[in-house]
Amino acid sequence: MRKGEETRAKILDVAEAAVLAKGFGATSIEELIAETGITKSGFFYHFRDKNELAKALLERYLENDTRIYDEIFGRARELTDDPLQALLLGLKLLSELLADLPNGHPGCLVASMCVYERSFNRDIQQINREAALMWRRRFRGYFEEIVELYEPREPVDLDELADMISTVLEGGIVMSKALKEPKSLPAQLLLLRTFVKLLFRGGRSRRVDASASQFDI
Known part of the structure; x- marks a missing residue:
């Protein structure tokens, strides 16, 4: 460098x-x-100014998040062809990564800048919005694959289900900091994993052989 x-x-x-x-x-x-x-x-x-600094911070932060998600969920998909199993494993791997942080997650720049949105120009606000939509598209893609094979026990909007992952992650960061309990975030993520598992457990399989590998993880 x-x-x-x-x-x-x-x-x-x-x-x-x-x-x-x-x-x-x-x-x-x-x-x-x-x-x-x-x-x-x-x-x-x-x-040039603080807005340019903010833009660079956000872009770097999002690149790092994307790399981590690609590695974790890509690894999970290498271990199983079943999309539900892959998502459950990916969430477990992510929770383990977060649990290994001795002082907890340092925080989310996207969330921080959303709180002070009026301090930034439209470019920064748009990057924040695109970040939320990017995470929605990623997680919705996982759920779209899942519902092709497994019917959920209750009707669910896939965008809202995808947003729930981001919501738990961001909310878990806030709670872990407020309570000064670093393990709160990975615990919340595992609880979300249980919810996803229960949502599709008992749901009708859309293929005959899907039940053979269902919920091994």
Whole structure:
């Protein structure tokens, strides 16, 4: 990594930690300059203003989230061809990853910036919206595969079901921080996994051989 790239990455690392700790509005350019040890002109060489910094933070955060989801749910799908089994395994792997964080999840930049939405321009607001829609499309895709094989016990809107995963993740972060219980987030994720399992357990199989491998995990 070249020196300029290292400096930019360092600014983003320091900024992300500060924003998650106290919010974007309370994070000043001056403190980022002091923390990273660069000059003011050095900061503005990389970021024109705070909105540009926010955009870079969000884009990096979303790229990292996408990579993690791709790895976890991709691994789950390699282990089983059954889409329901794959989702249940993916949620379990994700909960184990989160449980391994000694101080809990540091927080979600998307959620943080949604709280202070009026502080940002339309580009940042649109990135936030697209992030939520991106996660909805991802998880809805998993459920679309599942309902092709398993009929849910109760009628359910797939968009709302997909959003529920993001809602539990974001809400779990808030609860774990409020209660100072790092294990609360992975526990909530496992509870969601149980809900998904129960939603499709006992539902009519849409293929004759689906029941042979159902709910082994």
